[in-house]
Amino acid sequence: MSTATILVSGMTCGHCVKAITEELSALDGVQEVSVELVVDGNSSVTVTSLEPLDPGAVREAVDEAGYSVVED
Numbered sequence: 001m002s003t004a005t006i007l008v009s010g011m012t013c014g015h016c017v018k019a020i021t022e023e024l025s026a027l028d029g030v031q032e033v034s035v036e037l038v039v040d041g042n043s044s045v046t047v048t049s050l051e052p053l054d055p056g057a058v059r060e061a062v063d064e065a066g067y068s069v070v071e072d
C-alpha cells in the first residue's frame with residue numbers, strides 16, 4: 001500500500017471535497033482519499049493506493065476537478 005499527500009489550492013467547501021475525492025478515487029488502484037479542508041488556503045489531500053501513483057495522473061485528476069496541486 002502506498003500513501004501520498006498533496007497540497008491543493010482552491011477548495012472552499014464540502015462540495016469541493018466531494019468533487020476531488022470522486023476524481024481521485026477514479027484513478028487506478030486508489031483505495032482511499034482523505035481531505036483536510038483549509039478554506040482559503042492549501043488543503044491537504046492524502047491518497048492511499050495499491051501502487052505508487054503517477055504524479056502527473058494525480059495532477060491531471062485534480063485539474064479535472066477544477067483545482068490545482070501546489071508544488072512545494
Ligand SMILES: [Cu+2]
Nearest residue numbers: 012013015016
Ligand atoms: Cu466547494
